[in-house]
Amino acid sequence: MIATLRYEFRMQIRRPALWIVYGIVFAIQGVLINWYFTLDRGLGPILDPRQAMADVTAWTATLPMIAYGCLIADRLVRDRTLRVDGILDATPADATARLLGKFAGVCLAGAVPLALMVVGRGLVWTVMEGDPGGLLWSIVIFVVALGPGLLFTGALALVGPLVMPVTVFRVAFAAYWFWGNLIPPDLMPNLAHTLLAADGEYALLGLFGSTTRVPVEGALLNFLRPDPTAGTGLLSIALILLLAGVALPLARLRREP
Amino acid sequence: MRIEISGLTKTFKGRGNALDHLDLTVPTGMFGLLGANGAGKTTLMRILAGLLRPTSGTVRIGGEDPTTPAGLLAVQRTLGYLPQDLGVYPDLTARQFLDYIALLKGLDSRPVRRRRIGELLEVVALAQDADRRLKGFSGGMKRRVGIAQALLANPRLLIVDEPTAGLDPEERIRFRTLLAQLAGDRTVLLSTHIVEDVAQTCRILAVLARGRLLFTGEVGELAGFATNKVWTLATPGPPPPGTVVSALPEGGGMRYRVVSAASPGPGAQLLRPTLEDGYLALMEERSAGGIKSAR
Numbered sequence: 001m002i003a004t005l006r007y008e009f010r011m012q013i014r015r016p017a018l019w020i021v022y023g024i025v026f027a028i029q030g031v032l033i034n035w036y037f038t039l040d041r042g043l044g045p046i047l048d049p050r051q052a053m054a055d056v057t058a059w060t061a062t063l064p065m066i067a068y069g070c071l072i073a074d075r076l077v078r079d080r081t082l083r084v085d086g087i088l089d090a091t092p093a094d095a096t097a098r099l100l101g102k103f104a105g106v107c108l109a110g111a112v113p114l115a116l117m118v119v120g121r122g123l124v125w126t127v128m129e130g131d132p133g134g135l136l137w138s139i140v141i142f143v144v145a146l147g148p149g150l151l152f153t154g155a156l157a158l159v160g161p162l163v164m165p166v167t168v169f170r171v172a173f174a175a176y177w178f179w180g181n182l183i184p185p186d187l188m189p190n191l192a193h194t195l196l197a198a199d200g201e202y203a204l205l206g207l208f209g210s211t212t213r214v215p216v217e218g219a220l221l222n223f224l225r226p227d228p229t230a231g232t233g234l235l236s237i238a239l240i241l242l243l244a245g246v247a248l249p250l251a252r253l254r255r256e257p
Numbered sequence: 258m259r260i261e262i263s264g265l266t267k268t269f270k271g272r273g274n275a276l277d278h279l280d281l282t283v284p285t286g287m288f289g290l291l292g293a294n295g296a297g298k299t300t301l302m303r304i305l306a307g308l309l310r311p312t313s314g315t316v317r318i319g320g321e322d323p324t325t326p327a328g329l330l331a332v333q334r335t336l337g338y339l340p341q342d343l344g345v346y347p348d349l350t351a352r353q354f355l356d357y358i359a360l361l362k363g364l365d366s367r368p369v370r371r372r373r374i375g376e377l378l379e380v381v382a383l384a385q386d387a388d389r390r391l392k393g394f395s396g397g398m399k400r401r402v403g404i405a406q407a408l409l410a411n412p413r414l415l416i417v418d419e420p421t422a423g424l425d426p427e428e429r430i431r432f433r434t435l436l437a438q439l440a441g442d443r444t445v446l447l448s449t450h451i452v453e454d455v456a457q458t459c460r461i462l463a464v465l466a467r468g469r470l471l472f473t474g475e476v477g478e479l480a481g482f483a484t485n486k487v488w489t490l491a492t493p494g495p496p497p498p499g500t501v502v503s504a505l506p507e508g509g510g511m512r513y514r515v516v517s518a519a520s521p522g523p524g525a526q527l528l529r530p531t532l533e534d535g536y537l538a539l540m541e542e543r544s545a546g547g548i549k550s551a552r
Contacts, residue, residue: 003360083344090306090338093361
C-alpha cells in the first residue's frame with residue numbers, strides 16, 4: 001500500500017494538468033470572491049484566527065473541489081487504458097492494499113494545492129498578525145472539516161469512471177458538486193447546506209465558527225439542515241466518511257478474478 | 258517448476274470457449290506455445306498469471322492451485338509475467354517504474370532493490386536510459402523494461418506473451434536469445450504466433466488452435482509432421498495447390514515452397530521440413546479434419 005501511495009502521489013503531483021487546472025480555478029474564484037485576498041475578508045477587523053481560517057476553508061471548498069474530483073477521475077481507469085494493470089495484478093501485492101494506496105496517494109496529491117491555499121492563508125495571517133493561531137487553525141480546520149469531503153469525493157471520483165467514460169463522469173461530477181453544494185436549495189431540492197454536503201459546511205459552522213451560514217427557509221430536505229452545533233458538525237463528518245467508506249469498496253466489485 | 262493443466266476451459270460471455278478442455282504439462286525449461294491469433298494462448302497465460310479465473314478444469318503450478326487465494330499468492334511470488342499488451346507509466350523513468358514494481362513484488366530492502374534494478378538494466382541494455390521518462394521509449398525499449406520487471410524477483414516461472422511482437426529483427430533476435438539464456442532452471446513459457454521464435458529457442462512446444470491442444474512434443478516432432486510434404490516448384494503460372502510457405506521471383510515466374518500431401522506439380526522436388534512447415538502441415542491436417550486434438 002505504501003509503495004502504491006508513494007508512486008501514485010508522485011505521478012499525480014508531477015502532473016502539469018494538476019497545477020494548471022487548479023491555477024485557473026483559483027484565479028476565477030479569486031476574481032469572483034475577492035475577499036480571500038484581504039485579511040479581514042472585507043468585514044472589518046476580525047481577529048479570531050479560527051473563524052477566519054474556517055471562512056478561508058469554506059472559500060477553498062467551493063469551485064476548487066470540482067477540479068480535485070475531475071483530476072482524480074482518470075487515476076483508477078488509467079491503469080487499464082495504459083495497459084499496466086496486467087503487470088500490477090500479476091504481482092503478489094494485495095489488490096485491496098493497492099487500491100487503498102492509490103486512493104490515498106491521488107487524494108493526498110490532489111489535496112496539496114487546496115492545502116497550500118488554506119495553510120498559505122494561515123501563514124500569511126500568522127506573519128501579518130504575529131499570531132501562530134492562524135497557521136495552526138488552518139491546518140486543523142483543513143484536515144478536520146475538509147478532509148472527510150476530500151475522502152468522499154476522492155472515492156467517488158475513483159469509482160465513478162468505472163461505470164461511465166471519464167469525460168462523462170467529469171461533467172456529471174461538476175453537476176453533482178453544484179447540485180450538492182452550491183445551488184441555493186430554494187431554487188431546487190438539493191443537498192447544499194445539508195449534513196451531507198461534502199464541502200464540510202456543517203463542520204466549519206458547528207466546530208470552527210465559520211460565518212458562511214446561509215439560512216434556507218422552507219426548502220425541501222430541511223430536515224437535513226439542523227442548526228449548526230458541534231454535534232451536527234461531528235454528525236456531518238461521520239456521514240461523509242461513511243459515504244466514502246461505501247463508495248470506495250465498489251471499485252473492487254468490478255475486478256477479475 | 259512444473260505446470261499441470263487438466264480439462265481447462267474458459268468461456269467468455271458471447272464469445273464462446275477461449276479454452277476448451279485443455280490438457281497440458283509444461284516441464285522446467287523453455288517451452289513454446291504456438292498458435293494463430295485467437296487460439297487461446299493469451300487466455301491461458303492470463304489464467305496461469307492469476308489474472309483470469311477458469312470456467313472449469315484444474316491448474317497446478319509447482320503443486321499450487323492459482324485459483325485459490327493462497328495458491329495464487331504462492332504462484333505470484335515465484336512469477337515473472339510479461340503481458341502481450343504491455344503498458345508502462347509514461348511519467349515515470351525506467352528506474353522508477355522498476356522500483357515501483359519491485360516494491361509490489363516484495364523487494365522491500367532499498368539496497369537490494371537498487372542493486373537488482375541496476376543489474377537488470379544492464380542485462381536488458383537500458384542502463385544508459387535508466388533515468389529517462391518512459392514516454393520517450395521505443396516499443397522495443399518498453400519491451401526490454403517489461404522483461405526487466407518480469408525478472409525483478411528472480412522468478413522460477415517466467416510467462417512471456419508475444420514478447421517479440423512489434424520488434425525490429427535485431428531486437429527480436431536479441432530478445433529471444435535473452436529469454437533462452439534465462440531459462441536454465443526456470444520454466445519459461447513463451448507464447449507466440451511467430452514460429453521462428455520458438456524454433457530458435459525451444460526444444461519442447463505445444464500448438465493451440467481455437468482453445469484446443471493440437472500438438473505437444475519436441476520441435477523436431479512437429480517439423481516431422483511435414484516430412485514428405487514440403488515441396489519446391491518453379492512455375493510461371495498460378496500458385497500450386499497446397500499451403501504456400503514462400504514465393505520468390507525466379508526467371509519469368511516464381512519459385513514456391515509449398516506444404517502439400519501430394520506433389521503440387523510436375524518438376525516439384527521434396528525438401529527437408531522446418532518447424533514452420535511442420536506447423537503449417539499440422540494446421541492443414543486439422544482443417545481437413547484429420548486431427549481432433551492431441552495429448
